[in-house]
Amino acid sequence: MLRYLPFLLVLALWIYAFIDCLNTPEEEVRGLPKVVWVIIILLFGEVLVGPIAWLAAGKRRHAPAGGSTPSEWHRNHRAPFVAPDDNPEFLQSLKEENKKDETLLKDWEADLRRREEELKRREREQGKD
Incomplete structure (x- = not known):
């Protein structure tokens, strides 16, 4: 099994780079047109040159706004936790x-009463006949 591991890792990196390139918008691609990057990834995927080149130089990596790291941004923009019994929207729902x-229960009860009365009426009519 271990002899297949390098092949599987190369294949996984190749597939990841290929899908990442296809899903990247054209305006975020650096250096070459997107079609050329796809061809490079496909042709040089076996030797890892294509996928590594794409990951290193092909895609623009954006820094978060304000120069903070992603974890800092999430820490600063996190919604405060509100327990369900304190959340007015949840209580309203x-x-x-x-x-x-x-309303549904009242409708069912009214329907049941109507059916019972109809059955009693039928029984009375059958008893008279």
Whole structure:
């Protein structure tokens, strides 16, 4: 199994670079047109030159706005945690669900009463015949 590992790693890198190149918008591609990068990745994928060249030089890497690292940005722009029982939107959605359930239950009860009355009426009519 270990003798196949280098082949699998090369294949995985080749597939990743190919899909990454295809999914990258044209305006984020550096140096060469996107079609040329795809051809380079496909032709030189076995020796890792194509995929490594794409990952190193083919795609623009954007720094987060403000010069902060991604983890700093997420730390600074994180929404404060609100427990469900303190969240007004969640509580409102529960009230709406309860109203829907109550309406449905009332409709079922009314339908059941109507059916029971209809059955009693039929029984009375059959008893008279």
